[in-house]
Amino acid sequence: MRNNEIKTLEEKARIIRKHIVEMIYNAGSGHPGGSLSAADILTALYFKVMRHDPKNPRWEDRDRFILSKGHAAPALYAALAESGYFPVNELLTLRKLGSRLQGHPDMRKFPGIEASTGSEGQGLSIGIGASLYAKLNRKLYRVYVMIGDGENDCGQIWEAAMSASHFKTDNLTVILDRNGLQLDGATREIMGIEPLSDKWKAFGWKVIEINGHSFREILNAFDHAKNVKGKPTIIIAHTVKGKGVSFMEGNVSFHGKPPNREEYEQAMKELG
Amino acid sequence: MWKKESQRTAFAEALVELGSRRKDVVVLTADLSSSVKTNKFAARFPEHHFNIGISEQNMMSIAAGLAGSGSRVFASTFAVFATSRVYDQIRQSIAWPKLNVNIVATHAGITVGGDGASHQMLEDIALMCSLPNMTVIVPCDALETKKAVKSAVDYNGPTYIRLGRSEVPTITKEKTPFKIGKATVMKKGKDITLIGTGIMASQCLLAADELEKEKIDATVINMSTIKPVDKKTVIKYAKETGAVVTAEEHNIIGGLGSTVSSVLSENIPVPMKRIGIPDIFGESGNSEELMEKYGLTSENIVKAAHDVMKRRGVERT
Numbered sequence: 312m313r314n315n316e317i318k319t320l321e322e323k324a325r326i327i328r329k330h331i332v333e334m335i336y337n338a339g340s341g342h343p344g345g346s347l348s349a350a351d352i353l354t355a356l357y358f359k360v361m362r363h364d365p366k367n368p369r370w371e372d373r374d375r376f377i378l379s380k381g382h383a384a385p386a387l388y389a390a391l392a393e394s395g396y397f398p399v400n401e402l403l404t405l406r407k408l409g410s411r412l413q414g415h416p417d418m419r420k421f422p423g424i425e426a427s428t429g430s431e432g433q434g435l436s437i438g439i440g441a442s443l444y445a446k447l448n449r450k451l452y453r454v455y456v457m458i459g460d461g462e463n464d465c466g467q468i469w470e471a472a473m474s475a476s477h478f479k480t481d482n483l484t485v486i487l488d489r490n491g492l493q494l495d496g497a498t499r500e501i502m503g504i505e506p507l508s509d510k511w512k513a514f515g516w517k518v519i520e521i522n523g524h525s526f527r528e529i530l531n532a533f534d535h536a537k538n539v540k541g542k543p544t545i546i547i548a549h550t551v552k553g554k555g556v557s558f559m560e561g562n563v564s565f566h567g568k569p570p571n572r573e574e575y576e577q578a579m580k581e582l583g
Numbered sequence: 584m585w586k587k588e589s590q591r592t593a594f595a596e597a598l599v600e601l602g603s604r605r606k607d608v609v610v611l612t613a614d615l616s617s618s619v620k621t622n623k624f625a626a627r628f629p630e631h632h633f634n635i636g637i638s639e640q641n642m643m644s645i646a647a648g649l650a651g652s653g654s655r656v657f658a659s660t661f662a663v664f665a666t667s668r669v670y671d672q673i674r675q676s677i678a679w680p681k682l683n684v685n686i687v688a689t690h691a692g693i694t695v696g697g698d699g700a701s702h703q704m705l706e707d708i709a710l711m712c713s714l715p716n717m718t719v720i721v722p723c724d725a726l727e728t729k730k731a732v733k734s735a736v737d738y739n740g741p742t743y744i745r746l747g748r749s750e751v752p753t754i755t756k757e758k759t760p761f762k763i764g765k766a767t768v769m770k771k772g773k774d775i776t777l778i779g780t781g782i783m784a785s786q787c788l789l790a791a792d793e794l795e796k797e798k799i800d801a802t803v804i805n806m807s808t809i810k811p812v813d814k815k816t817v818i819k820y821a822k823e824t825g826a827v828v829t830a831e832e833h834n835i836i837g838g839l840g841s842t843v844s845s846v847l848s849e850n851i852p853v854p855m856k857r858i859g860i861p862d863i864f865g866e867s868g869n870s871e872e873l874m875e876k877y878g879l880t881s882e883n884i885v886k887a888a889h890d891v892m893k894r895r896g897v898e899r900t
C-alpha cells in the first residue's frame with residue numbers, strides 16, 4: 312500500500328519541481344534553491360498529510376500550512392495549483408503585475424494561503440496564534456509551519472519556540488528545512504546554529520530528525536507528530552538545497568537567482 | 584474643574600464588558616498585564632488572555648495568527664514596545680494582510696514621567712500613520728477610551744489606540760458621540776481653530792477660555808482619529824476661521840500637526856502653527872513639569888493662536 316502511495320507522491324513532487332523551475336524562469340526572478348529543497352515535504356503535506364478541501368478552501372476545520380520561509384512561495388503555489396486551488400496555468404503569472412501569485416505569499420490574494428510572509432522569523436508565531444485559536448475554540452485542526460535553517464538566526468523564532476512549549480501547542484508541527492545553506496553561504500559559516508536538535512529539545516519540543524527527501528521518513532514523522540501530547544513537535548528535515556536539479560544542488564548561488572535559458576532547459580530535461 | 588480619570592482603567596473596563604458579551608475577543612500582553620491593566624480581563628476570562636512574556640515581536644505575530652483564524656484581538660503593551668520594537672511584525676503580519684488586531688498602547692508620550700526617554704514614546708503616531716491599512720486613534724480621556732475600544736472590536740482592519748499613563752481630565756460626556764474617523768467639535772467660534780489630540784484636547788479647551796477673555800472666539804476640535812483624519816471638519820473650520828493651531832503630546836514630525844498641515848496645504852492653505860515635542864527625546868520628571876518644560880500648555884496654545892491670527896491678518900471679519 313505505502314509503496315504505491317510513495318510512488319505517486321514522488322511523481323507529484325517531480326511535477327511540482329518542474330513547475331517551480333518553470334515559474335521562476337518565466338518570472339525572471341525568485342528563489343529556486345529553497346523551493347526545491349521543500350518540494351517533497353510540501354507534496355507530502357498537500358497530497359497525504361493535511362486534511363483540506365481545495366473546493367472549500369475556507370473550511371473551518373481544515374489543517375493550516377504556513378510557509379514562514381515565504382521566499383519558497385513557488386513551491387507553495389505549485390502544491391496549491393496541483394491540489395486544485397487554482398488552475399495550473401495561472402502558475403506562470405508568478406511575480407507579474409496583477410497576479411495573485413505575489414513574490415511572497417499574500418493571504419489576501421486567495422484562500423489557501425494562510426499567512427502573509429516574507430520577512431523571516433514571523434511565521435512560527437503566526438502558527439502559534441492559529442494553534443491557540445484551535446485550542447480556545449475546541450477545533451481539531453492541526454497547524455503546520457515550515458521554517459528555514461537560516462531562519463533560526465532570527466530571535467523571534469526562539470521567542471516563539473519558548474512560547475509554543477509554554478502553551479503546550481501539541482496541535483502544532485514545525486518542519487525545519489535543514490538544507491545547510493542560507494543567502495550568503497553555509498549556515499555553518501554565516502551563523503552557527505548547531506546543536507540544533509539539542510536547542511529545540513531544550514526549548515521543550517519533541518524533535519524528530521529525518522531525511523527530508525524520503526517520503527517514507529516524512530510520512531512516518533508526521534504520523535508520529537500527531538500522537539505527541541502536551542508539547543509541539545519539530546521535524547528537522549535534512550534536505551539538499553536545489554534538490555532535483557544537479558547544478559543547483561548545494562549551490563548557494565541558486566538561493567535567489569533564476570536559471571538562464573540554457574540552465575532552464577537542462578533543469579527541465581533532468582526533471583523529466 | 585474636570586474630573587481626572589485613568590484611560591488604562593477605562594480600557595480594562597471596556598475589555599471586561601466586551602469579554603462578557605462575546606466569545607471571540609482575545610487579549611494579549613507581554614509581561615505588562617498589571618501595567619496595561621489587561622489583568623482585569625485575565626481574572627474574568629483567563630482562557631482568553633495570553634501573557635506572551637517579554638517577547639513583543641512574537642506577541643504581534645501571534646496576534647496575527649489568532650486574528651487570521653477569527654479572533655478579535657487586543658494586543659497591549661507600552662507604546663514604545665508596541666510600535667518601534669515591533670514595527671516589522673506589525674507591518675508584515677498585521678497591516679499588510681489587514682487583520683483585526685487592535686494594538687492598545689499605554690504609557691505613550693512625555694507624561695510617562697519618571698521612566699524617562701527610553702519609555703517616553705513620541706514617534707508612535709508617525710510610525711503607525713505611515714502604515715497602509717492602519718487606523719490610528721488617540722482618545723482624549725477615559726470615556727472616549729472606552730468608546731474607542733468598543734468601536735475597534737468590530738472595525739475592519741487593524742487599529743492603533745494610544746493611551747497615556749497618567750490620569751487625564753474627562754472632557755467628554757457619556758453621550759458625546761464617538762465614531763472612528765470623525766472629529767468632535769467641542770466648541771464653536773469664528774476667530775481661530777484649535778485642534779488637539781489626546782491630553783492636548785483639554786489644553787485646547789483651556790486655551791479657548793483664555794482667548795475668550797480677550798474676546799477671541801475659538802473653535803476647539805478634538806481629533807481622536809489621526810488616520811484616517813476627518814478632512815471635512817478640518818477644511819470646514821479652517822475656512823470659517825482662517826487660522827489653525829494644532830497641539831499634541833508627540834513629536835512635531837509625523838503626528839497630528841503634520842497630518843493637519845497636509846490637509847490644509849492641499850485644500851485651504853491658511854496660517855497654522857503646530858504645538859508638540861520639537862523633535863527631541865524626553866527625560867525624567869513629573870508629568871506636569873514635563874508638559875510645562877516642553878510647552879505642552881494652554882499658554883503656549885494661546886501664544887500660537889495670536890501668532891497665526893497675526894499672520895492671517897486683521898482685515899478679515
Ligand SMILES: Cc1ncc(C[n+]2csc(CCOP(=O)(O)OP(=O)(O)O)c2C)c(N)n1
Binds near residue numbers: 463
Ligand atoms: C528578516 C529577514 N531578513 C533577511 C531576509 C532576506 N532573505 C531572504 S531568504 C534569506 C535566507 C534564508 O535562508 P533559509 O532560512 O535557510 O532559507 P532556505 O535555505 O530554505 O531558502 C534571507 C537572508 C528576509 N527575507 N527576512
Ligand SMILES: [Mg+2]
Binds near residue numbers: 345459461489
Ligand atoms: Mg537554508
